[in-house]
Amino acid sequence: METTTFMQAIISGIVTGSIYLLVALGINIIFGAMRILNFAHCTYMMLAMYGGYYIYVFGGIDPYISLLILTPLFFLGGFATQKYFIEKVLATNILNQIILTVGLFITIKSLASLFFSETFRMIPVFYKTISYSLRGVYIGLPQLVAVIVSISLVLFLHLFLTRTDFGRMIRAASQDMYGASVCAINVYRVFCMAFGIGTALASVAGVLIATYYPIYPHVGDPFLLSGFIVVVLGGLGSFKGCVVSSYIIALTESLIAYAYIPAFQQVGSLVIFMIILLFKPKGIFGGYESK
Amino acid sequence: MLEVRNLNVNYGYLRVLSDINLKVNEGEIVCVLGPNGSGKTTLIASIAGLISPKQRSGTIIFQNTRIDRLPPYDIARLGISCITDKTGIFPEMTVLENLLVGGLTLKKNERNEALKQVFALFPVLRERCKQLAGTLSGGERKMLLIGRALMSKAKLLLLDEVSAGLAPIVLGEILRRISEIARTGKSILLVEQNVFAALSVSNRGYVIENGRIIIEDTCERMLKNDIIKSAYLGIQNCQAIFGDWKR
Numbered sequence: 064m065e066t067t068t069f070m071q072a073i074i075s076g077i078v079t080g081s082i083y084l085l086v087a088l089g090i091n092i093i094f095g096a097m098r099i100l101n102f103a104h105c106t107y108m109m110l111a112m113y114g115g116y117y118i119y120v121f122g123g124i125d126p127y128i129s130l131l132i133l134t135p136l137f138f139l140g141g142f143a144t145q146k147y148f149i150e151k152v153l154a155t156n157i158l159n160q161i162i163l164t165v166g167l168f169i170t171i172k173s174l175a176s177l178f179f180s181e182t183f184r185m186i187p188v189f190y191k192t193i194s195y196s197l198r199g200v201y202i203g204l205p206q207l208v209a210v211i212v213s214i215s216l217v218l219f220l221h222l223f224l225t226r227t228d229f230g231r232m233i234r235a236a237s238q239d240m241y242g243a244s245v246c247a248i249n250v251y252r253v254f255c256m257a258f259g260i261g262t263a264l265a266s267v268a269g270v271l272i273a274t275y276y277p278i279y280p281h282v283g284d285p286f287l288l289s290g291f292i293v294v295v296l297g298g299l300g301s302f303k304g305c306v307v308s309s310y311i312i313a314l315t316e317s318l319i320a321y322a323y324i325p326a327f328q329q330v331g332s333l334v335i336f337m338i339i340l341l342f343k344p345k346g347i348f349g350g351y352e353s354k
Numbered sequence: 355m356l357e358v359r360n361l362n363v364n365y366g367y368l369r370v371l372s373d374i375n376l377k378v379n380e381g382e383i384v385c386v387l388g389p390n391g392s393g394k395t396t397l398i399a400s401i402a403g404l405i406s407p408k409q410r411s412g413t414i415i416f417q418n419t420r421i422d423r424l425p426p427y428d429i430a431r432l433g434i435s436c437i438t439d440k441t442g443i444f445p446e447m448t449v450l451e452n453l454l455v456g457g458l459t460l461k462k463n464e465r466n467e468a469l470k471q472v473f474a475l476f477p478v479l480r481e482r483c484k485q486l487a488g489t490l491s492g493g494e495r496k497m498l499l500i501g502r503a504l505m506s507k508a509k510l511l512l513l514d515e516v517s518a519g520l521a522p523i524v525l526g527e528i529l530r531r532i533s534e535i536a537r538t539g540k541s542i543l544l545v546e547q548n549v550f551a552a553l554s555v556s557n558r559g560y561v562i563e564n565g566r567i568i569i570e571d572t573c574e575r576m577l578k579n580d581i582i583k584s585a586y587l588g589i590q591n592c593q594a595i596f597g598d599w600k601r
Contacts (some may be wrong), residue, residue, distance in 0.1 A: 244403075244430070
């Protein structure tokens with residue numbers, strides 16, 4: 064592989080990794096707080112893509128600006144999902160929880176197919192074709208924005224979780240629910256907020272890629288699989304692990320694709336995933352995170 | 355300060371506590387003794403709201419407020435802090451973060467003040483404040499749990515089996531701190547299997563067996579009680595053994 068091709072693969076991996084990061088962090092926050100694997104996570108991402116699309120088509124509002132409407136809306140949607148669905152099965156066994164979130168996943172996707180049809184859509188934003196190059200390595204403007212917004216959001220989220228009282232409440236409730244309760248924390252409210260934040264992150268990921276990616280009801284499926292791989296590889300519940308493994312998986316996929324064997328793109332990342340788990344069965348940062 | 359009236363708790367069809375009546379006055383240390391499975395931890399968990407109201411009946415009053423229908427976080431806000439096996443430390447947060455979570459209901463300056471008081475009581479927590487709580491030793495974890503409970507400026511501490519798994523020297527240290535805490539005006543309900551430890555620091559005590567209170571008395575009289583001596587202490591003269599921990 065030539066240097067330029069290699070660098071292009073790296074850039075492409077960083078772009079994809081940034082989206083994986085937002086998706087995986089959402090899954091991770093929800094899993095970390097409640098030990099719930101939310102299979103419906105990427106349907107929120109898909110709905111946000113449609114949201115961005117229709118706001119642009121009918122309101123003429125740029126997708127990035129529509130984030131100001133969609134993110135709070137999806138936060139509330141996540142909050143409500145937790146309060147009215149997930150909370151009911153929290154105290155039951157894991158199978159009930161999985162069936163509930165898989166049920167939500169299938170229902171939301173089927174409704175999306177019914178209302179939006181299976182047609183591929185693109186948001187015709189003017190900056191879609193703008194790109195920058197440095198020594199023959201290109202990056203599109205929407206992709207560059209996706210990387211910058213994702214990394215900024217992750218830094219902000221990290222500061223929020225570690226420096227604010229509410230962030231500490233989420234972390235405390237996720238580590239010991241009873242311990243948090245006796246510290247005057249309303250853990251059920253905190254779980255709703257955590258679900259809301261996770262869903263809001265999925266919506267941001269959706270709108271960011273909607274500016275350069277086709278929109279269809281099943282668009283979230285590959286991201287869901289990658290999101291779960293990232294979360295497990297990084298170590299369930301680990302913030303740092305999520306960041307590192309997002310880029311490991313995305314860069315592996317990208318390098319394989321650029322080496323002209325795209326059919327093995329996802330297989331390659333799964334092989335890396337399995338090899339790492341052989342040596343670190345709890346994931347890269349499984350167990351206690353070092354601060 | 356705390357009054358439990360006719361408390362009954364069921365786990366399914368199994369009656370765990372029957373007709374429990376108990377009082378804790380201001381600034382008092384009250385111990386609850388009993389063998390394994392007698393219902394001591396269930397009693398603490400019921401007062402803290404950790405057991406669903408559907409599983410229990412009876413009245414629990416704290417400072418003239420009925421708390422038996424309140425969730426644990428509201429009970430904590432009223433000034434009851436609880437330490438049981440169920441309510442552990444936050445292992446992936448630092449010692450300082452654990453303490454800060456304990457003081458979430460306080461204003462910033464009050465929280466800093468409470469932090470100073472906790473560090474004065476447990477200097478080892480100041481030394482370990484940047485360390486992850488999950489890496490602390492058993493004794494340090496107990497100190498952290500008590501420290502976290504104190505951060506909320508609770509008026510009543512519910513302590514369940516603080517002696518469990520501790521070396522005698524560490525236990526002695528913790529019991530001395532518990533006595534110091536009570537001297538600041540806080541009340542403590544201490545549930546213990548270690549009868550020496552409990553009686554050495556408490557004012558009054560209750561003995562629970564099979565979910566019922568069978569003895570209620572001052573600690574001094576309990577030490578002379580033949581049933582307690584033979585069933586729990588297995589000796590005739592206890593004073594000589596735990597003289598050092600006496601308040």
